[in-house]
Amino acid sequence: MEQMNELTTLEQWNKIWERSMNMPIFVFKHSTSCLIxxxxxxxxxxxxxxxxxxxxxxxxxxxxxxxxxxxEDTSITHKSPQIFLIYKKKVLWNTSHWKITKSNMEKEVSRVFE
Known part of the structure; x- marks a missing residue:
């Protein structure tokens, strides 16, 4: 993935949450102090x-x-690391820790476009 924009404000998140109405998005929650x-x-x-x-x-x-x-918006308890695939303000898929893999993400993206 060439570019990953960082969300640092609620205003940015609200825009991305709305953007999910038009296209699927991944949101990756990252802990900078965790090796996993x-x-x-x-x-x-x-x-x-x-x-x-x-x-x-x-x-x-x-x-x-x-x-x-x-x-709060996704109604999914926080974990980190954690990733969400969101489309039309719905979480289509989410996982955490060791299950965050390139192959799992590719599989879930392909399901969106089947």
Whole structure:
């Protein structure tokens, strides 16, 4: 994935949440102090750019307010690392820790476009 925009404000998150009405998005919650999260981040960055799905990063320690709002808006308890595939303001898929892999993400993206 060539570019991953970081979400640091609630205003940014609200725009991305609305954007999911038009296209699927990945949101990756990353803990900068966790080795498991560092490994998961490498997997997320390895996802090839398809132009079909935008990917966003939330550093959970530095942007706790955004992380908490995502948990509230999605009704999914916070974990980190954690990734969501969101489309039309619905979480189509989410997972955490060791299950965050390039192959799992590719599989879920392909299901959206079947």
């Amino acid at each position: 999260s560092a490994r998961a981040f490498k997997q997320v960055k390895a996802l090839p750019e398809r132009g079909k799905v935008d990917c966003y990063l939330v550093k959970v320690i530095e942007s706790r307010e955004v992380s908490n709002q995502i948990a």
